[in-house]
Amino acid sequence: MKKKLVIIGNGMVPGRMLERLYEQAPDLYDVTIFNAEPRVNYDRIMLSPVLSGEKTYEEIIIHGDGWYVDRNITLYKGHKVTQIDRKAKTVSTNTGETVSYDKLVIATGSDPFIIPVPGHDLPGVLSYRDLDDVEAMLLAAKSCGKAVVIGGGLLGLEAAAGLKEQGMDVSVVHLMPTLMERQLDEAAGHLLQRELEGRGIKVHTSSNTKQIVGEGKVEGLELEDGTILPASLVVMAVGIRPNAQVAKEAELDVGRGILVDGRMVTSDPDVYSLGECAEVGGQVYGIVAPLYETAKIAADHLAGVPCEAFKHTETATKLKVTGIDLYSLGDFGQGDDREEIVLRDAQAGIYKRLVIKDNKIIGVVLYGETSDGAWFNNMLKKGEDISDMRETLIFGQAYQGGAPLDPTAAVAALPDDAEICGCNGVCKSTIVDAIKDKNLSTLDDVRAHTKASASCGTCTGLVEQLMAVTLGDSYNPAAITPMCACTDLGHDDVRRLIKAKELKTIPDLMQALEWKTSCGCAKCRPALNYYMVCDWPDEYADDYQSRFINERVHANIQKDGTYSVVPRMWGGMTSSKELRAIADVVDKFDIPAVKCTGGQRIDMLGIKKEDLPAVWADLGEAGFVSGQAYAKGLRTVKTCVGTDWCRFGTQDSTGLGIKLEKFMWGSWTPAKLKLAVSGCPRNCAEATCKDIGIICVDSGYEIHFAGAAGLDIKGTEILGNVSTEEEVMEHVVALAQMYREQGRYLERIYKWAKRIGLDEIRSQIMDNAEMRKAYYERFVFSQKFAQVDPWNERVSGKDKHEFKPMADLKLEPAE
């Protein structure tokens, strides 16, 4: 007979407790959950990204309905427990259910604190606590009116930034002189205020709310000094208080929260409490890391597994507003027995402060650049003596002991017990062991198995670096958010700044954007070179030393260091003359392998680098140009025979394919771009798994895009229908240019489309003729500089040095 476990509340903490309990003792309890919210368990920390529109509710669900079904858990959604009868060991709800328990867990969380000023109960006054609040705010934001957020703490600022993202005119009213004063010192508070003001959020510090005004709904907010701030929405985010009501009524011991011992047991040995409603060791917690710790302890205790009692540890605070990096930890008040180390770079918006006592770090404030947070946190926790590295300490881990300036190496050097994920208390060795033991290769896998970076996500970069260190070759670095170790900027920021600051050379860019390395690395240089080529086609001089070898020598490097060569065959059409020329080249240069490619071309493999110019010279004489089979650029346009030959063909698919290829060849794109044109819906050219595909129909042409048939398999999406070849050209070229301008280097078109949104792309290319024409014109302009056959250039002597050894010591001994 299983014991009955009843849980009041279905937030993140009891959710975590159940996960742990099912790991430790899967068959011990029958579980019943009462959730006052009509939902499953979702990640409340991620409400801010939902508000700002960066995530959807579905993306932040922790346990979907299936999770409860799989475990036979009875989940009452939208049922509020109104009474606990401890004698009878039952709970009753507002809907009339009564359920008995052997063990009860109270996880009722907290309620937002509502300041009892006049007008606080007007419609349009919201708190910021759950998904209902977020949905109400999103609805209010549709009006694009004015909003006031009361409270300049973590939640208030996230709400303000989110509402601003949604197009509202936002003011923040804060009682204290600086923002986030509990987490930030004055200087960082000012930097933060300046950043928010720069985004158009008005900040009123040292301001007290007198009343909320309005007739029947919110119309504004009056401050103590008489200032009136007009607003159609007021969000109160001034704090929370533990929701201990139901426990109090059941006569459990209650202080500020429900009193529990170090094992989360209340004054009744069969009743536990955890989460924001519980008070342990005199503390009530509101951040997830210590709460998850309480979940683990309660689960172990319920499972009858030995565990240590709860101990308080310092927890770092991070602000989840995109583009603002902020980290604070520990004690940063001033005092005679303390020293501090401060680094400021106003230009770059960086402020770092370490508070030191007895040669140990006791407080950390990082603003603008937070990558060393985990490292400082580790030293603080261990109480490490920092006297030896005092002079360079503030510069971070990468500057200690002459270690290279490489964050990946810095992560590799972290001790095994260094904490990587603060929210979930996951240390380095846990992640590394999971990656190795369970063969994890994606970030999602690591999140699923270890929980690292699964809550607020600010440690994602660290986890990815750990994956890179652990997995080596098999990890795909393109997935990392910062462009590379040389910068903290992501690709989108870099692309934006290239245009905004008119950065027209790679050295200029590295100077202006404060690259951390002197001349970049093999990840950022090719990306930057592409962005420059794309954005400044007439002004930028292509930097061949920043191109991957294939694009530098216009052939594909093979595993033995030889190359393969693929000449262009327009639309996949060839002739006896061309085939004869290829046969002659193969014989003359003793080329070991010849193969047909998937893009309807002929590939000659195993050519020695020194022979390349001569091979190209012969191919060039037969009329061939480079097939650019090596390029992050237009590759092939595959076609079927269409109306020329096929009894089903509806249009001249071959002719259209050749037209497209002749128009678009030579263009560089973020990743390779493969096209196909099929003459009828039978689709013999396989156009529906291409980057861009055309399906000819009787009435015209169906334009497809964003397909994939490589690492991922994905059918295309339909861009729209057009009726003439000219329209096909204009739409396809405009789409390619939009992708060229917005794509991240190495991001295939289907990934770009997923990120940007199909509707957005359709509205710009199909519905907005003006934008489409502008994209088209920019592509045409860029082609003026791009359509030069690279093979012919090299046959004529360009980059001669690439193909000849500098010296041959055995042939010509030095004089």
Add this chain to the structure above:
Amino acid sequence: MNAMTENWIAIGKLDDIPLRGSRCVKNGDMTIALFRTAEDQVFALEDKCPHKNGPLSQGIVHDGCVTCPLHNWVISLSSGTAQGADEGSTMTFPIKIEDGDILLSLDGNKA
């Protein structure tokens, strides 16, 4: 270290190697890759990545390192050792530059 070497072979001029680029020197079956960094330093390594023998001369040169074109291992130009978490090393050769002439010694070292 270089001072001990007596047999210097002149192999060309500094300007024969593109800035942040590489050229090869053939020595029988062995190929030696010469690299010129952004700061005009020249280094010589055997043209073989310690990982899977990729031709390092075909890689991208950055900050005193070269990234192998086959699987992106990063090799230090001065020591020949793999950077980051990768382990392995490539033979290095002493170089000196006199009046723009590059002199190479075939006394290779392996870290």
